[in-house]
Amino acid sequence: MNRKGAFARYLNRSGWLFVTPALVLFGVFMLYPILSSLYLVTRKWRGMTDSFVGLGNFVRMAQDNQFWHALGNNFLLMILQVPLMVILALVLAVVLNQGIRRGRGLVRLMFFLPAVTSLVAYSILFRILLQTNGMLNNLMLSLGVIQQPIGWLNDPFWATITMVIAITWRWTGYNMIFFLVGLQNIDPEIYEAAEVDGASKITVFFKITLPLLVPVILFSAVTSTSGTLQLFDEPNILTNGGGPANATMTAALYIYRQAFVTNSDFGYATAMSYVIVLIAGILAIVQIRLLGDRK
Amino acid sequence: MKRTLSFVMTVALLLSTAALGFAAPSKVTVWCWDPNFNGASMKAAAAVYNKTHTDVTIEIVDIPQQIEAKIEAGLQAGGKGLPDIALFQDFIIEKFVQNYPKAFVDLKAAGIDYSQFAAYKVGPMTAGNSVYGVPFDTGSTGLWLRADYIKAAGLNPDSYMKSMKWSEVIKLGETVKAKTGKPLITYQSDNFDMLRILVQSTGGQFFKPDGSLNLRSDAFKKSLAAFKEMNDKGMLYLAEGWSNWIDSINNDQAAGFLNAIWMVGTIKSKPENKGKWMVVPTPLIDVAGAKAASNNGGSSWYVFNSAPNKAGAIDFLKSVWASKDPAALSFYNDILKGQGAMGTYMPSRAGSNYTVKDDFFYKNQAVFADFSKWMEQVPVLKYTPNYSAMRDAVANATLKYFQGKIASIDDTIAAAEKEYKEVMGN
Numbered sequence: 001m002n003r004k005g006a007f008a009r010y011l012n013r014s015g016w017l018f019v020t021p022a023l024v025l026f027g028v029f030m031l032y033p034i035l036s037s038l039y040l041v042t043r044k045w046r047g048m049t050d051s052f053v054g055l056g057n058f059v060r061m062a063q064d065n066q067f068w069h070a071l072g073n074n075f076l077l078m079i080l081q082v083p084l085m086v087i088l089a090l091v092l093a094v095v096l097n098q099g100i101r102r103g104r105g106l107v108r109l110m111f112f113l114p115a116v117t118s119l120v121a122y123s124i125l126f127r128i129l130l131q132t133n134g135m136l137n138n139l140m141l142s143l144g145v146i147q148q149p150i151g152w153l154n155d156p157f158w159a160t161i162t163m164v165i166a167i168t169w170r171w172t173g174y175n176m177i178f179f180l181v182g183l184q185n186i187d188p189e190i191y192e193a194a195e196v197d198g199a200s201k202i203t204v205f206f207k208i209t210l211p212l213l214v215p216v217i218l219f220s221a222v223t224s225t226s227g228t229l230q231l232f233d234e235p236n237i238l239t240n241g242g243g244p245a246n247a248t249m250t251a252a253l254y255i256y257r258q259a260f261v262t263n264s265d266f267g268y269a270t271a272m273s274y275v276i277v278l279i280a281g282i283l284a285i286v287q288i289r290l291l292g293d294r295k
Numbered sequence: 296m297k298r299t300l301s302f303v304m305t306v307a308l309l310l311s312t313a314a315l316g317f318a319a320p321s322k323v324t325v326w327c328w329d330p331n332f333n334g335a336s337m338k339a340a341a342a343v344y345n346k347t348h349t350d351v352t353i354e355i356v357d358i359p360q361q362i363e364a365k366i367e368a369g370l371q372a373g374g375k376g377l378p379d380i381a382l383f384q385d386f387i388i389e390k391f392v393q394n395y396p397k398a399f400v401d402l403k404a405a406g407i408d409y410s411q412f413a414a415y416k417v418g419p420m421t422a423g424n425s426v427y428g429v430p431f432d433t434g435s436t437g438l439w440l441r442a443d444y445i446k447a448a449g450l451n452p453d454s455y456m457k458s459m460k461w462s463e464v465i466k467l468g469e470t471v472k473a474k475t476g477k478p479l480i481t482y483q484s485d486n487f488d489m490l491r492i493l494v495q496s497t498g499g500q501f502f503k504p505d506g507s508l509n510l511r512s513d514a515f516k517k518s519l520a521a522f523k524e525m526n527d528k529g530m531l532y533l534a535e536g537w538s539n540w541i542d543s544i545n546n547d548q549a550a551g552f553l554n555a556i557w558m559v560g561t562i563k564s565k566p567e568n569k570g571k572w573m574v575v576p577t578p579l580i581d582v583a584g585a586k587a588a589s590n591n592g593g594s595s596w597y598v599f600n601s602a603p604n605k606a607g608a609i610d611f612l613k614s615v616w617a618s619k620d621p622a623a624l625s626f627y628n629d630i631l632k633g634q635g636a637m638g639t640y641m642p643s644r645a646g647s648n649y650t651v652k653d654d655f656f657y658k659n660q661a662v663f664a665d666f667s668k669w670m671e672q673v674p675v676l677k678y679t680p681n682y683s684a685m686r687d688a689v690a691n692a693t694l695k696y697f698q699g700k701i702a703s704i705d706d707t708i709a710a711a712e713k714e715y716k717e718v719m720g721n
Contacts, residue, residue, distance in 0.1 A: 044720075046393070046394050047370070047391075048370070048371075048394060048395050048396070048397075049394070060720045063717070064718075065713075065717050066714065066717045127535075127538070128538070128542075131534075131535060132534070132535070132548075133542070133543065133546060133548055153536075153539070154533055154535045154694075155698075239535075240485040240535055240536035240537075240539075241536075244484065244485075244698075245690070245691035245692075245694040246691055246714075256364075258718075260361075260363070260368070261363070261364065262683050262684045262687070262718060262719075263684070263718070263719065263720075264367060264394045266371075268720065
C-alpha cells in the first residue's frame with residue numbers, strides 16, 4: 001500500500017508539468033552544449049573541416065606557453081585585484097554605514113554607478129583617458145607629478161596596473177552594496193553590548209563586524225575570483241587585444257582568439273575552456289572550505 | 296447576411312495583403328564597416344543601380360567591430376543570419392576560403408571578367424579555378440608628411456617630394472626631431488602595420504611557398520633593422536591601437552605616418568590642416584628589387600552561398616562594380632572624390648578625378664594620380680590563411696625588441712617564430 005502511494009506521487013502529473021519547461025531549457029541550453037563540447041574537444045578544427053585527434057588538444061595545450069602565460073595573467077590579476085577590491089568595498093561600506101550621515105544615498109549612488117556601465121563603454125573610455133597623450137598623462141604632466149608621460153597602455157607593468165585600476169573602479173561599488181546589506185543585517189544589540197563592555201571601535205570592527213561578515217566576504221571573493229578568471233572585455237578593448245605584446249592577455253581572450261580570430265579551431269578552444277572551468281571549480285571549493293562552515 | 300459579408304471582407308483583405316507581399320521589392324543586404332568610407336561607397340553604388348533597377352532595395356548594415364567573428368559564427372551556423380554580400384579585408388580572406396570552402400559564390404563562374412581588375416587584388420580571392428570576390432579598394436601606400444613641420448625644421452619640403460631611400464628619411468627625421476622636437480612618424484604598436492608595409496615593398500614574402508614562416512629572409516631583417524634605427528633615434532611615436540593612432544595624427548603628435556590612400560578621409564576631416572599635408576612614395580629599403588610602393592589593407596566584396604537573394608546580389612555587383620558601363624565608371628570616379636576610395640577596376644582609372652589636383656594638399660598635389668601610379672608597382676604579397684597569427688607574433692616580438700626586452704634581430708625573429716608555433720599548434 002505504501003509503495004503504491006510513493007509510486008503514485010512519482011507520477012504526479014501536474015508536478016512534472018511544472019518542472020518540464022525548466023528541464024527542457026536545461027537540456028537544450030546546458031546539457032546539449034556540454035555533450036556536444038565533448039565531441040568538439042576530441043577533434044582539431046579548421047572552420048568546417050575537422051579531424052580526430054583524441055587527446056591531442058590537451059597535449060597541445062600542455063606545450064602552449066601562450067595559454068599558460070595568459071592563465072598566469074588571470075592569477076596575477078586575481079592576486080592583485082580581488083583583495084584590493086574586497087578590502088576597499090568593505091571599508092567603503094563601513095564608512096557609508098556608520099560614518100556618513102548626510103548625502104548617504106548620493107555617495108552610495110556614486111560608488112555603485114560604475115557597476116551599471118557597459119563593460120565595453122567603460123573600457124573604451126579608460127583607453128582614451130589613459131593613452132600616452134590622454135587626459136590622465138596630461139593632467140599629471142601639467143601638475144608636475146611626472147616628467148615623461150607614463151605608458152599606461154604600452155608598458156607591460158603599467159598595463160597590468162591599468163587593468164587593476166579599471167576593474168577595481170568597475171566592481172568595488174557592486175561589492176560594497178553586498179557588504180552594506182551584510183552590515184545592516186548585524187543586530188545593533190551586539191554593538192551595544194560591546195560598547196557596554198568597553199570595546200574600542202577597532203576591536204569592534206575586527207572581532208565582531210568582520211567575523212559576522214564572513215559569509216558576504218566569501219560570496220564576494222568567490223564571485224570576484226570566478227569573474228577574474230573569465231576576464232574578456234577589458235583586455236580585449238582597454239589594452240587592444242591583450243596589452244602590449246600579450247602582457248595583459250587573459251585566458252578567455254586567448255580562447256576567443258583561437259576560436260574566432262586566428263585559427264577557427266573550436267576543438268582547441270573547447271579544451272582550454274574545460275581547463276578554465278576546472279580551475280574555477282577548484283578555486284571555489286577551496287574558498288568555501290577556507291571561509292565557510294566556520295562552525 | 297452580416298456574418299457572410301464580414302467573412303468575405305476579411306478574406307478579401309487577407310488576399311490583398313498577400314498580393315502586396317508578392318509584389319514586394321527584392322532586397323540585397325550588405326555588411327561592412329566604416330560608414331563614411333565603405334558604407335558610403337556602397338550607398339553610391341546602390342544609387343547607381345537603383346536608377347535602372349527601381350524595385351531592388353540595397354540595405355547596408357554597419358558592423359563596426361569584429362565583423363569577421365560575426366561572420367564566422369554565421370558560417371558555423373550554416374549561413375543563418377548572414378547577409379547577401381559582406382566586405383572582407385584581403386589579408387583575412389584566404390583563411391575563410393580555406394576553412395569554409397563552400398561559403399562563397401564563385402563569381403568567375405558567374406561571369407565576372409577578372410582580367411580587368413588589379414592582379415594583386417585577385418590573387419588572395421582565388422582558389423584553384425574559382426575566384427570568389429569583387430575587388431574593392433586599394434591600400435596603395437605612401438609616406439604622408441606635414442610640410443609645415445619640415446619648414447619649421449628649416450628645410451624645404453619641395454626637396455623631399457620625390458622617391459627617397461630610408462636613409463634619407465632617417466636624416467630628415469633626425470633634423471625634424473632636433474629642431475621641432477616632434478617625431479617624424481607615428482605608428483601602431485599592436486599590429487606593426489608599418490613594418491609589414493616595409494617588408495612588402497621589398498618584394499619579400501612572410502611565408503615560403505610551402506606555407507612555413509619566412510622571417511629569416513634578408514628582406515625582413517633589413518626592414519626590421521631600418522625600423523629599429525628609426526626607433527632608437529627617437530623619430531617614432533608609438534600609438535597603442537587604432538583609435539590611439541588616429542588620435543595621434545589628429546593631434547599632431549608626429550609629423551607624418553606611413554600608410555595607405557584610405558587615410559585621406561581622416562586627413563581631410565581636419566580642415567585647419569589644408570595645404571599642410573604632402574604624400575611621397577614609400578621609401579626604399581636597401582634591398583635589390585625593392586620598390587617605392589607597397590600596400591596596406593584593401594578589401595573586397597563577397598557573396599555568400601547562403602545568401603537569401605543570391606541572384607540579386609550577383610547582378611548588383613556585376614552591373615556596378617565590374618562593368619564598363621559609363622554609369623558604373625562614373626560611380627568609381629565619384630567615390631574617389633567623395634570618399635577617397637580608389638577602386639582597383641582598371642577601366643575606371645581613366646576617370647577625371649584620378650588626375651585632378653587636390654587643393655587640400657601641399658602645393659595642390661594630385662594625390663590620387665600619385666597613388667594610382669604607385670599602385671601599379673606594388674609587389675604581390677601572398678597572405679596565406681595563417682597571416683593573422685604571423686602578424687600578431689611579429690608585432691609582439693618587435694614591440695619587445697623596441698622596448699629593450701629582446702636584444703637582437705635574430706632573437707626577435709626567434710621569439711616571433713616561437714609564438715607563432717605555439718599559437719598555431721604545430
